[in-house]
Amino acid sequence: MKTDKDSPLLLYRSLADSLNSLIEKETYRVGERIPSVRQMSKQQGVSISTVLQAYLLLENQGWIESRPQSGYYVRAMVRDHAPEPEISSPTKDPSQVSLHELAMMLMRDSTDPELVQLGAALPNPDYLPTEKINHALTKAARRHAVDGHKYIIPPGLEELRIQIAKRAVLSGSQISPSDVLITSGGLEAIDLCLHAVCHPGDIVAIESPMYFGTLQTLEVHGLRALEIPTHPRNGLNVEALSFAIQHNPVRAVIVISNFNNPLGSQMPDEKKRELVELLARHEIPLIENDVYGELYFGEKRPLVCKSFDKKGLVMLVSAFSKDISPGLRIGWVAAGRYKTELEWLKFTISASPPTLPQYAIADFIESGGYDHHLRRIRREYARNVELMSSAVIRYFPPGVRLTRPSGGFVLWVQLPENVDSLELYKKALASKITLAPGHVFSATNQYANFIRLNAAEFTYTTERSLERLGNIIKDMLGVAGLDAVV
Ligand SMILES: Cc1ncc(COP(=O)(O)O)c(C=O)c1O
Incomplete structure (x- = not known):
């Protein structure tokens, strides 16, 4: 038998x-x-x-x-032998966000061709399917010569929504094409979600550290961030969130359940379920940002929180900015019970995302090109993250801690206590290297001695730049400082 x-x-x-x-x-x-x-x-x-x-x-x-x-x-799996940062322990009070000056400075750096780009979380341009997508755009322009220049009013192009709904099955969620709203990138989707459920002054619970784009959206809406302890590998601490909800009128929660930026963490499925059940008991909407979900290093597409959603409270957000093209500006949201309101908001704010890119992406997915492409880049990103981790361990002073991302392409590095990452950022700029200082990943400046590195690309120049960065940090520490960390 x-x-x-x-x-x-x-x-x-x-x-x-x-x-x-x-x-x-x-x-x-x-x-x-x-x-x-x-x-x-x-x-x-x-x-x-x-x-x-x-x-x-x-x-x-x-x-x-x-x-x-x-x-x-x-x-060599060097990163498995390096210590990880500990679970974060941010302040327990909600706080106004004020990060726009720092964030704008980083944004300007990210377009400077003179700098070695270790700062912005941009995908490796060599890993984008540029030729294929350009071809799909040309094909779409030929096929939809007139329609390609019309608005596609919300919820967006049906062919694309069908492809998104089909792929969603792989992440465990049963959504229909009519549940999907196409947006101008992931950031707009998050913005619309917050617009729909929050008012200025409301409290939004977030993972800590948190991607600074989200923090800025909170800032724009006048919302207060309540930072929740987050494990570097397993993501949001659901027990801590439960405690926070008992003591604060939390209006919404935002998580990046798969491959948090900057941690690379992935919430285990059971924790995702617990989170959805907790929020369902309190009728609190969850904005789930899954822009990195397709870039997993393991065997299987991880589930999304949305797959456990029975009440329509989870707004699942994603985009094609990390794996197809950041510049085409195509994202989407499956907003559950908030769907109609989001469609109206999207229409009111910007009517329609660009039309031809919607056709081109739908075609790229349907032809199987997207899957083929993803299989290749997942391996490349896993390798680059590994290589960058090894280089950090090799060149940075003893005592640094770093994350072990299971997807995506960013690394979160904890430096010795007395290294201020903003000072390091300025010194690195003088050496033509840019990085993301930890200051921008918290509303309450929890991460002054952390940096985020973009590991999307790993070349000879990257390695030399990390060596240089390591030397700058060692200089900042001085001999006495080094003694203190070892
Ligand atoms: C977690 C996360 N969400 C959203 C975005 C931005 O997405 P988009 O370019 O589609 O607006 C980024 C880009 O860095 C990100 O890291």
């Missing part, structure tokens, strides 16, 4: 698991070649395709790498 163990699905996983444990026990050491696919297939009595699947899984998880014409090798 066939058992579960014989199922090909479990076979490749159990092969991957046993190889993984051999790597952990250093039976296979870093840099060493593991048996070829053919050898492994013979050794284990399993098919070539099972071995290939197991190796692909290990490769995606960063344990091994394939070298052309040579085979598979064990990779």
